[in-house]
Amino acid sequence: MTTSEGQAPEMTDEHIERIKENMEKVEQLSKRLIEVMATKKPHTPALDGPNQELFARAATAYWAEAWQNPAKLLEQQIEYWGKSVLNFAEAQQALTGAEVEEHAELPRDKRFSNPLWETNPYFRLVRQQYQTNAEAIAHAVASVEDLDAKDRQRLKYFSQQIVDMMSPTNFLATNPDALEKAVETEGQSLIQGLENLVSDLEANDGELVVKLADESAFQIGGNIATTPGDVVYRNRMMELIQYKPATETVHETPIVLFPPWINKFYILDLKAQNSLIKWVTEQGYTLFVVSWVNPDESYADTGMEDYIQDGFLTAIDEVKKICKVKQVNAVGYCIAGTTLSLTLSLLKQRGDKSVKSATFFTALTDFSDQGEFTPFLQNDFIDGIEEEVNKEGLLRSWIMARTFSFLRSRDLIYGPAIRSYMMGETPPAFDLLYWNGDGANLPAKMAVQYLRGLCQRNEFATDGFELMGHTLKVSEVDVPLMAITCQTDHIAAWKDCYSGVQKMGSRSKTFVVSESGHIAGIVNPPSKKKYGHYTNADLKGDADTWLKDATFNEGSWWPMWEAWLKKRSGKQVPAREPGDSSHPSLGPAPGTYVVVKASA
Structure with a gap:
C-alpha cells in the first residue's frame, strides 16, 4: 500500500497494536516450525x-x-x-x-x-x-x-x-x-505466509519444496487427465492404457506412447483443449499410453533393463496381441525416448521388427555435451546421489525437482517462495504447475545406470551401453524416425538431440525444431496457433547450419507429424474398443499408478 507519490502510508496507534497481536500469532506458528524441522x-x-x-x-x-x-x-x-x-x-x-x-x-x-x-x-x-x-x-x-x-x-x-x-x-x-x-493486512500476510511455509515443510518431512500450484483445484481423472479409456494391462512396472476411439475407423497400425517415468504421463492430457492424447484419437488412431509405477524402496534393484523388458517390450507385445498386428508405431518422450532408442538397438540385434516407426519427443541419445546440467553431472554430485540411493533405495522426487528448479531458480524457487511465504498468497490454480509438482521417484539401480553410463560416460553414443547381455549402440537405431525437439529446451537441448539423431542408422530421418521449451514446444495444439516449427531434410551439417538453412513453418508440428505417421500406419479398419477377451478392463483411465504420490 503506497501513496500516489510511492511513499509509505502513515501508521496509527490502533494499527500498530493490531500488528503486535498478529506478531504473537507468528510466535505460535514458529513453535510449529521448530517441531517440523526437528523431525x-x-x-x-x-x-x-x-x-x-x-x-x-x-x-x-x-x-x-x-x-x-x-x-x-x-x-x-x-x-x-x-x-x-x-x-x-x-x-x-x-x-x-x-x-x-x-x-x-x-x-x-x-x-x-x-x-x-x-x-x-x-x-x-x-x-x-x-x-x-x-x-x-x-x-x-x-x-x-x-x-x-x-x-x-x-x-x-x-x-x-x-x-x-x-x-x-x-x-x-x-x-x-x-x-x-x-x-x-496488519501482519496477517506474514501469518498466512508462515502457515504456507510450515504446511510445505510438513508435506515433505521437513524438506523445503515450494508448492507451485493450488493442489485442491485439481483431481486426476476429474478435471485433468480426462480422455476416456481403460487400463487393459498391468504389471509391476506399468499400466497400459488403451484410449477409446473417436472415429468410426482407425489406422491398422496402433501407436504406443512411452512418457518419461520421471514425471506423470498426464502432461499430454491436462485438459481437452491441449491434450495430445485426445487429439491423436481424433485423427483416427488406436492409441496406447504407458503409465509408469511410482516406485518405492522395494524397487531399489530395478534397473534400465526392467523398464525395457517389463515396460517397453511387454507393452509392445500386449498391444500387438490386442490389435492383432505384427508392428506398432512407437513414441518416446524425454528419458523414455532415450530408452526407446536403447530398445530399438536391442530389437535390431534380436532381429525383431515389432516397431515400424519411432517418434522421439525431446530425447537425448548423445550426452557428449551436458549443457545446463553440467554443474550437476560431475562426480561430486553423482557420488552424492549414489550414496543417497544406496542408503534409501531410491532417488526421491524432491531431489530431482529441486535440481530442475534451480536451473530456473528465480521463476521456480525464489519468486513462488516470496509470494507464498512473505506475501501469504495461495499458489495459483495452474494445471501445468500442478503437474510439475506431482513428480515420481527413481529406483536406485536405474538412477545410477542412467547417470553414470549414459550421462557421464556417454556409452550409448560411443563404445556401447552394456545391458541385458547386449552392447547397445545408437547407430543401430534404423527404423524410420521423426525427432521433435524444442528451441529453448533447457533439459534436452535441441542441438544435442540433433547430434544423437545424426548418429542413428536410419535411412529415413525427419528432424523438427519447435519453438518454445521442453513442455510448451510439445504440448502445442494446432488450435492455439501459437508456436511454429523449423524443418530441414539435410542432416549432414552441424546444428547451426541445419537451423540457418531450415524452413520456418507457422503453427504446431502436430499435423505435420500426423501426415508422416499416416504413411506408416496402414489401411483403415473398424475402430477398436479398449481391450479384448484376454485383456478385460482393469479400470478406467487414467488408472491407479498415476495417482500414487512420490515419497518425500
Whole structure:
C-alpha cells in the first residue's frame, strides 16, 4: 500500500497494536516450525552443493592471477569501491532532500518492479549495492584463469546461484512488496505466509519444496487427465492404457506412447483443449499410453533393463496381441525416448521388427555435451546421489525437482517462495504447475545406470551401453524416425538431440525444431496457433547450419507429424474398443499408478 507519490502510508496507534497481536500469532506458528524441522529426515549433504574443491581451485587460480597481475585486481577493487561509495553518497543526498544527479537507469529486472526501488532512498541504495555486488562477483569469476571449461561453467553457475539467493527481494526487511502487504493486512500476510511455509515443510518431512500450484483445484481423472479409456494391462512396472476411439475407423497400425517415468504421463492430457492424447484419437488412431509405477524402496534393484523388458517390450507385445498386428508405431518422450532408442538397438540385434516407426519427443541419445546440467553431472554430485540411493533405495522426487528448479531458480524457487511465504498468497490454480509438482521417484539401480553410463560416460553414443547381455549402440537405431525437439529446451537441448539423431542408422530421418521449451514446444495444439516449427531434410551439417538453412513453418508440428505417421500406419479398419477377451478392463483411465504420490 503506497501513496500516489510511492511513499509509505502513515501508521496509527490502533494499527500498530493490531500488528503486535498478529506478531504473537507468528510466535505460535514458529513453535510449529521448530517441531517440523526437528523431525526432518536427513539426506546426503553432498546433494546440497558442489565439492569445496571447486571453490578451492577457483580461489587458487584467482590469487595466482592476482599475484602475477596485481594491477588487474586493484583495478577491479577500485571500480567496486568507487561504485559503492557513489551509491552511498546518492542515498545521503536523497535523504537530505537534495536533488540527486541523474545517472544511467538501473537495469530492467521484474524482481524490482515496485516504485519504491526507485523513489525511496533506502530501497534504491539496497538495490544499487546488490547489483554492484553482483557485477563484482561476475567480473571476478570471469577473470579466473587456469580452470578447465567444466570447472569454469560450474563456477559461473554456482556463483550466480549465490547472487540470486542473496537478492534483497528474498528478505522481508528489504522487500517493499512484502512490507507493504504486511502493513496493509496488519501482519496477517506474514501469518498466512508462515502457515504456507510450515504446511510445505510438513508435506515433505521437513524438506523445503515450494508448492507451485493450488493442489485442491485439481483431481486426476476429474478435471485433468480426462480422455476416456481403460487400463487393459498391468504389471509391476506399468499400466497400459488403451484410449477409446473417436472415429468410426482407425489406422491398422496402433501407436504406443512411452512418457518419461520421471514425471506423470498426464502432461499430454491436462485438459481437452491441449491434450495430445485426445487429439491423436481424433485423427483416427488406436492409441496406447504407458503409465509408469511410482516406485518405492522395494524397487531399489530395478534397473534400465526392467523398464525395457517389463515396460517397453511387454507393452509392445500386449498391444500387438490386442490389435492383432505384427508392428506398432512407437513414441518416446524425454528419458523414455532415450530408452526407446536403447530398445530399438536391442530389437535390431534380436532381429525383431515389432516397431515400424519411432517418434522421439525431446530425447537425448548423445550426452557428449551436458549443457545446463553440467554443474550437476560431475562426480561430486553423482557420488552424492549414489550414496543417497544406496542408503534409501531410491532417488526421491524432491531431489530431482529441486535440481530442475534451480536451473530456473528465480521463476521456480525464489519468486513462488516470496509470494507464498512473505506475501501469504495461495499458489495459483495452474494445471501445468500442478503437474510439475506431482513428480515420481527413481529406483536406485536405474538412477545410477542412467547417470553414470549414459550421462557421464556417454556409452550409448560411443563404445556401447552394456545391458541385458547386449552392447547397445545408437547407430543401430534404423527404423524410420521423426525427432521433435524444442528451441529453448533447457533439459534436452535441441542441438544435442540433433547430434544423437545424426548418429542413428536410419535411412529415413525427419528432424523438427519447435519453438518454445521442453513442455510448451510439445504440448502445442494446432488450435492455439501459437508456436511454429523449423524443418530441414539435410542432416549432414552441424546444428547451426541445419537451423540457418531450415524452413520456418507457422503453427504446431502436430499435423505435420500426423501426415508422416499416416504413411506408416496402414489401411483403415473398424475402430477398436479398449481391450479384448484376454485383456478385460482393469479400470478406467487414467488408472491407479498415476495417482500414487512420490515419497518425500
